[in-house]
Amino acid sequence: MSRVNQKSAKSKPASLYEMIGGEQTTTALCQRFYDIMEQDPKAAELRAIHSQDLSTTRQKFLEFMTGWLGGPPLYEQKYGHPRLRARHLHVKVDELMISQWLYCMSRALEESVTDYQLRQVIWNNLQPLARHMKNH
Template sequence: MKFTKLNDWLGRLNQKSAKSKPASLYEMIGGEETTLNLCQRFYDIMEQDPKAAQLRAIHSEDLRTTRKKFFEFMTGWLGGPSLYEKKYGHPQLRARHLHVKVDESMISQWLYCMNRALEESVTDDQLRQVIWNNLVPLARHMKNQ
């Protein structure tokens, strides 16, 4: 069975018995370990791949805080603990990125890094596709130029 959207996947989970707690994407991909690996690989790729040079240039030299915040955000976004929201409140992603020019080039570079990180970190093809199908519109929503 192929799931192409987060809602398809969630609908399937909701069909489970009321007695069993549905698994989240976070749990299904491997929880904290896989999410941390995904986020670290994203920034490793961004730092090392010349195709992401413009994206890297808009970030601070030291990425430790950025990496941590991204992991906290992705943990909650994937259905794990709401680490980011507990510390910083609602993500308000677009508003938090208004200080930088987010155009098609930036979006493409972000998606390039994320696609590679997903391919290297999430082993299940269907889960990877569900995540990708929901990250693309999120990335496109960030456009402000």
């Protein structure tokens, strides 16, 4: 019986969340993203559209990314479907904002996710998501 349980557990494909290192790596990635946004002058306009205190934003982003990467659906459990574009309509999301967001995410991915191929998979899926957010 234990062999059957082991086999079925192994046959389920691992999520990106698990493959990059789960909670630890996802937390590092999300925290690094906001650290870069706060510190790098190349993201000044992106930083300016956020509130001064980023603690709630950081937490929501971590919850979203956890589920987006295939981990526990923390964001959806608390807030429902992300409806990302609708939730960001109160701010101007133009090419500059998208470019700065992608810049911060690219750096955060490079510094947090050690496996190049996994980084590429994440990056290739985040780019269209970021571009979908454009509302100006």
